[in-house]
Amino acid sequence: MTEARQASCASWTPSSLAPLVSGSSSGDPTIVTALVAAALLAAATSVAPAGSATSVAPAGSATAGAAQAPAAPAGTGLESPRLEAGSSSTAVAQFWARIARDGAPLVEPLDAARQLVTFLWRGTDTTRNVRLFWSVRLVGTDTPWLTRLPGTDIWYKTTRLPRGTRLSYQFVPDLDVAAGQSRDALRRAILAGAQPDPLNSRQWSNDPSAGGSGVASILELDGAPRPSWQPLPGPRPAGALTWQRVTSATLDNTRDVAVVRPADAGRTTARPWRLLVLLDGESYARAVDVPAMLAALAADGRIAPTMAVLVANATSTSRADELTANPRFTRFLADELLPWIRARHPVSAAARDVIVAGSSYGGLAATAAALERPDAFGNVISLSGSFWWAPERDAGPPASRNPFAEANAMAQRVIAWPRRDVRFYLAAGLLEAGTTDEGSGILDTTRHLRDVLRLKGHDAIAREFAGGHDYLAWIDRLADGLVALDPH
Missing domain, CATH: 3.40.50.1820 (Alpha/Beta hydrolase fold, catalytic domain)
Incomplete structure (x- = not known):
């Protein structure tokens, strides 16, 4: 099987990240988070792109006749109108104030079937790159890398997702990637650096004992289904x-x-x-x-x-x-x-x-x-x-x-x-x-x-x-x- 296919078969088990990163023999390298597959799929051996104002959203057109998001001003290369509002250095403080109040990612209307989602990371003077680490495999060309908005500390990735989407994701800032790097080395680097979105208060852990390595952020779009069952009230039976x-x-x-x-x-x-x-x-x-x-x-x-x-x-x-x-x-x-x-x-x-x-x-x-x-x-x-x-x-x-x-x-x-x-x-x-x-x-x-x-x-x-x-x-x-x- 191709390397991308091999990676896609891993079960998502964030609780296994710690032994994998530490090199413990108890860690199962085949049961790696399914997020690794999506992260490795896009340019597994490429270096991180330099920050630019070019949009990284996949191609796609809005459905005819459906309500559409207002277009960002011509020449900016930004799909997200809300991101455009923070694209100038003078507007950055107000932009981050709104994000602190409303949270991230940015979610905006696109058409009857999809919404525009912009993932955000607030960088520092030393931030070299930021990678989105998630379980998604999109048709066509897509990149896991966020792009820096020139002259600001805003790193972003805009993509188009179906209404009703419910998924988890993490970020990997300052990922060390080099030409010729082995897949195993890249995997370990991703697992070591993966963390939840600090701008998103909604989090999920598949293993509370795993600490930070088992915590991911939740994205839910309009129409996402409610959980189909709820635990019964009262204490969980011992020895279940x-x-x-x-x-x-x-x-x-x-x-x-x-x-x-x-x-x-x-x-x-x-x-x-x-x-x-x-x-x-x-x-x-x-x-x-x-x-x-x-x-x-x-x-x-x-x-x-x-x-x-x-x-x-x-x-x-x-x-x-x-x-x-x-x-x-x-x-x-x-x-x-x-x-x-x-x-x-x-x-x-x-x-x-x-x-x-x-x-x-x-x-x-x-x-x-x-x-x-x-x-x-x-x-x-x-x-x-x-x-x-x-x-x-x-x-x-x-x-x-x-x-x-x-x-x-x-x-x-x-x-x-x-x-x-x-x-x-x-x-x-x-x-x-x-x-x-x-x-x-x-x-x-x-x-x-x-x-x-x-x-x-x-x-x-x-x-x-x-x-x-x-x-x-x-x-x-x-x-x-x-x-x-x-x-x-």
Whole structure:
């Protein structure tokens, strides 16, 4: 696979940043924030641009007849009228006073479908560059670098995003980038310097114990959906998530799994529990309060009592091998993990009551597992699944790969194999498009798989959200998938 594709598969786990930066062996270099992929994608080995007044917004025109933002004066190169107001040295103080009062980023109307968003950083005399670090992959040419407004301390990046966007982002000021710098060195530099937007009071952390490294800022545009669930009132039950070790003879390794029993586990139930098998379990344990989610959805009557097993990756290097449609990993899940679970917990033995779920590579692995073993897994939740993956192009030694091979191995399997008795929930972000250097992206290949599944007669539920490769979006999509696939 191309380097950009390899990077795009990383799960977003800011809590892993500290060990990665420090070089600790406990850090998982394959489970790096998905924001790294977007940051590395644009000129991974280029030097930061010098500050200029040239607009860095991607090309695009406003919808005809829709309400549009007033144009900035001709010759300024600025799309944002509000930024134009602070473009002169005499107006800078008033500009920053308004930002201190109203916050950032700047959000302005553009047309019926999009809004104009300008990210801001207040520089100093020594600021050399500022990089936007986020989970977005835009079609066409886009740069992660902010531009300095000449004669001011204003650094900015203006872009066009769909209404309803909800995503997280960070900034990396004074990033050391040099020609010929290795990808690993660049990644470490980005992770070491990433921080939330000091001008934006809305923040989110997927791991409170991670401190600053786990904190990102939140951008929400008009029409962003409200959270689909809320934690139940009262204290969180003690011991709701219990870690255990599971050894696999098939994979010849041992890994952690976290067991989440239903909130009413102490009561006698008329039927066995449904089961959620969630891949990248260590990441989801940090990013999502799975016990609270399952308890809230069950209490509202939206799902039947469901037990979850969060399956962690075995080692820092196993993820890229095991989660790329690896049949040995599927055998581990179906023939070793499921019997281990059923020997200890009253979960249903029926495949229709088992959901296998994951995001990014995890979504790919979940889909592959259900297609290969429909006797074990009757439901799939794929969140931003890496369906661009194809073994001929993206697996094996680099010299043996075929860069012209067709993408989307899962769609090819659906076409070639008999119909499976499996239900699918596929979600992808509008800001997960392909780029000119790598062809089809997550959004396009998810749409392709959706269409192929439906043509083959599968029950395929598809959702698209205004966001990127981002746990902030996946939290609600996971809940929505559980509800959509619940039979009661």
